[in-house]
Amino acid sequence: MNPSFKMLLTILRLSSLLNVLMIASLIANGTVQQKASMLAQTSRLILTITDERDQPVIGARCALLTADERRTLVEAVSDDQGHASFTDLKPGVYTLRVVREGFAPLVLKEVAIESATETSLSVSLSIAPLAANVTVNASNTLSTEIEAGATITNTLMKREELRFLPISAQRVFDALPLTPGVIRSPKGELSIKGAQESQSALIVNGVHANDPATGNFRLNLPLDSVEEVQVFQHPYTVEYGRFIGGITQVITKRGGESFHWELNDFLPDFRFKGGKLVGVAEDAPRLTLNGPIIKDKLFFAQSASYTIAKNPVRGLTFPDNETKIESQSYFSQFDLIINSKHTQTITIGYFPEHDQFLTLNFFRPRPVTPNYKQRDFSTALRDNYALFNGLLESTVSYKRFNAEVWGQGQADHDFFPIGESGNYFAQQKRHALSFEFFEVYQAPPLRRPWNTLHELKFGFDFIRVSAHTDYHANPVNIFRGDGTLAERIVFDNRHAKPISVANYEYSGFIQDRLHLRANLSLDLGLRYENQRINVQTNLAPRAGFAWAPFKDGKTVVRGGIGVFFDKVPLNIRSFSFYPGRLVTRYTTDGHTILDRRYYRNVLVNTKPIEPFDLRRRDPDAGFVPENLTWNLELARQVSTRLLLRINYLHSATESIYILNPETDFRGQTAIVLRSAGEAQYRAFEIMARFKLRRNDLFYVSYVRSRARGDLNDFNSYFGDVGAPIIRQNQYSNLPFDVPHRLLAWGTLSLPHRITIAPIIEWRTGFPYSRLDAEQRFVGLRNNDTTRFPPFFSLDLEAAKTFQVTRRYGVRLALRSFNITNHFNPQNVHANIADPRFGTFFASSSRTFAGSFDILF
Incomplete structure (x- = not known):
């Protein structure tokens, strides 16, 4: 080229x-x-937030919304100086919303942002008016807000959520197992954080509601009277006490600004046998009324319900396969707003109940079952007064618990390898009273050196409880498989007399929530408790933290550690006065006496060490059960519709009251009650909350847990429905130990006012123990090798609301339980002398129920 x-x-x-x-x-x-x-x-908005005293407000949640308030555009949290900034804003008109716990929400409309400017805006938050706080404002479950502190509810269930769920009985406690870490034991009691029901606290509108004698939950409150239910597994705020398990807090519903009434479930569910109508299976009409008595001054809420239920028990034949429950519930609440600084609330409740053929199953037919009757009454007065820019809450409550347990006759209670016969062995009547005066003051936020904000709360609690019990027991016989008598227990009723016991409890606490920075808060507190029944003074320190490591505030790490002391049920202090027992053992011919021993009931304060001397017994001995709990939790707001929480919890308890038959060095025998038992609970939990269309909520959780401890707890043998045969105590899996549990539930709103609410549960089966022909345990009790098959259930409620007139509506609902008809056995042949040993049976099959509600 x-x-x-x-x-x-x-x-x-x-x-x-x-x-x-x-x-x-x-x-x-x-x-x-x-x-x-x-x-x-683009522009920038600098926001300065102060309180009424011109002090910076840290941790305030600020949001810029569209002018019509339909969509949130950007959010920020105020820092240590009360500043919050919004950057890269487009010119326009916005709505500003500022929210901080303890202050009235602030909404500013028509906030104008001009182009290429930096706009500064100062706002002042005022203390929330008392009239808006007639009911307690609870922290939202799965909260990612630092202001909620270290203590948040594991589950917050609103009435509107609960009423649409497929719950067999529309009562508060039937909904609690929807909480991760809460499970219903094989005996029907609730276990929170791996503890017995009697070891947890029930609080209604701020005051305790446990049965003083047994410590169990006894509130037969319908859902229609409830505003919300909260469950705490690790509350580090020291205002809570008298528990080593968890806390169930119930807040009742107040009357609204306008008159409203509902009539629910007034049509019965009929019972059909062989294609024929055979009476009524269940009827649970509930009436609720609420509204103003004096406009803007006095409000009332009234609920009344009646329930009759004939529940079939699998494994038995009709008509001897049904238990019968008949209960009533009346609850009234009056809320008086005296002025913007002073409100009062009065509640009155009456809850009678009568249960027939309690604990009926294949092995315990109707003649062997006990009956149960209760007459509970409660009333409380709560006074809220705004004092020195803080809130003073004063509460006085009085409760009466009457209970009676008796058998179907006076025959001996007989045990065979294949089941029981005769009549239930024990009869008891109990009257218990509880009086409580609770005073707490929430001080206004205080700023101290090093620019820290303090939220102080302090108060005291005085409780007097008493119980009066009559207890008698009939003979118990243990027969071998060939019909020969192996053992006979005769109770010493000769010196039986009414048992009376009382206790005074004094407690005080001080709590400080320190806001060190906008993204970090600490909860520090100390609780003092004095239970005169033990002459024991306890100090319970607790500490927790909440930390948002990222600027967006959507991730929060929480944790804490605390010491907790239990209440002492009065039945425990009555133990020495229960009738002793003469135990006679026979050889294989059933006539020749092999051994005869008399066991008296002894309460001691020594550990089970040698040499043991029963002469050192002390009816006032024992210690208050003590628990140490710590946890670490991570919560993340993944999106506006998804929130995740991961939590690890460790709980260790000591000084639990445990029964054991013992012999001292002189050969004297006794049933010994010691506060020497131990228990441990560990749980790893993953929970997700989905916010669906129309703000429907759906929860999915998985819990990997372990609950182990001493098995001879007092209530298993001397509770409302006790057991007469006491064998040696063992440390093993607790009866409600469930290593794996997957739970999903929620509500789905569909077009045409249709609602679907499913509950899906899969879990490991409960453990059980093997027995021999003489009702002695074989091997380790509640072993991992002896468990029921895995449990699975899909329950569903489908409902549709019809607007009949402008003022009246009708709601029709159909509930279905165990839709898949999964094999969920309730019984097992656990006696090795039983010809059907090892066979599981009596599964709950698919069932249906309907409801008809009138809405006004």
């Missing part, structure tokens, strides 16, 4: 390359100028 031509081609190529570079440079320059022009048009 000609060199001149080559040079020309090179020049042309260089020229083309330069043109391309120039064009690219012009385009890039135009883009930069366009971006710079756009940035020049």
Whole structure:
């Protein structure tokens, strides 16, 4: 090729390359100028938030919304100086919303943002008016707000959520197992955080409601009277006491601004046998009324319900396969707003109940079952007064618990390898009273050196409880498989007399929530408890933290550690006065006496060490059960519709009251009650909350847990329905130990006012123990190798609401339980002398029920 031509081609190529570079440079320059022009048009809003005393408010949640308030555009949290900033804002008109616990929400409309400017805005938050706090404002479950502190509810269930769920009985406690870490034991009691029901606290509107004698939950409150239910597994705020398990807090519903009434479930569910109608299976009509008595001053809420239920028991034949429950519930609440600084609330409740053929199953037919009757009454007065910019709460409550347990006759209670016969062995009547005075003051936020904000709360609690019990027991016989008598227990009723016992409890506490920075808060507190029945003074320190490591505030790490002391049920202090027992053992011929021993009931304060001397017994001995709990939790707001929580919990308890038959060094025998038992609970929990269309909520949780401890707890043998045969105590899996549990539930709103609410549960089966022909345990009790098959259930409620007139509506619902008809056995042949040993049976099959509600 000609060199001149080559040079020309090179020049042309260089020229083309330069043109391309120039064009690219012009385009890039135009883009930069366009971006710079756009940035020049964006703006910044600097917000300063103070309180009524011009002190900075930290941790306030600020949000800019569209002018119509339909959509949130950007959020921020105020820092240590009370500043919150919004950047890269487009010019326009916005709505500003500022929310902080303890202050009245602030909403500013028509906040104008101009282009290319920095706008400064100062706002002042006022203390929330008392009239808006007639009911307790609870922290939202799965909260990612630092202001909620270290203690948040594991589950917060609103009435509107609960009423649509497929719950067999529309009562508060039937909904609690929807909480991770809460499970209903094989005996029907609730276990929270791996503890017995008697070891947890029930609080209704701020005051305790446990049965003083047994410690169990006795509130027969319908869902219609409830505003919300909260469950705490690790509350580090020291205002809570008298428990080593968890806390169930019930807040009742107040009357509204307008009159409202509902009539629910007034049509009965009929019973069909062989295609024929055979009476009524269940009827549970509930009436609720609420509204103003004096406009803006006095409000009332009234609920009344009646329930009759004939529940079939699998494994038995009709008509001897049904238990019968008949109960009533009356609850009234009056809320008086005296002025913006002073409110009062009065509640009155009466809850009678009568249960027939309690604990009926294949092995315990009707003649062997006990009956149960209760007459509970409660009343409380709560006074709220705004004092020195804080809130003073004063509560006085009085409760009366009457209970009676008796058998179907006076025959001996007989045990065989294949089941029981005769009549239930024990009869008892009990009257218990409880009086409580609770005073707490929530001080206004105080700023101290090092720019920390303190939220102080302190108060005291005085409780007097008493119980009066009559207890008698009939003989118990243990027969071998061939019908020969192996053992006979005769109770010493000769000196039986009414048992009376009382206790005074004094407690005081001080709590400080320190806001060190906008993204970090600490809860520090100390609780003092004095239970005169033990002459024991306890100090319970607790500490927790909440930390948001990222600027968006959507991730929160929480944790804490605390010491907790239990209440002492009065039945425990009555133990020495229960009738002793003469135990006679026979040889294989059933007539020749092998051994005869008399066991008296002894309460001691020594550990089970040798040499043991029964002469050192002390009716006032024992210690208050003590628990140490710590946890670490991570919560993340993944999106506006999804929130995740991961939590690890460790709980260790000591000084639990445990029964054991013992012999001292002199050969004297006794049933010894010691506060020497131990228990441990560990749980790893993953929970997700989905917010669906129309703000429906759906929860999914998985819990990997372990609950182990001493098995001879007092209530298993001397509770309302006790057991007469006491064998040696063992440390093993607790009866409600469930290593794996997957739970999903929620509500789904569909078009045409249709609602679907499923509950899905899969879990490991409960453990059980093997027995021999003489009702002695074989091997380790509640072993992992002796468990029921895995449990699975899909329950569903489908409902539709019809608007009949402008003022009246009708709601029809159909509930279905165990839709898949999964094999969920309730019984097992656990006696090795039983010909059907090892067979599981009596599964709950698929059932249906309906409801009809009238809405006004």
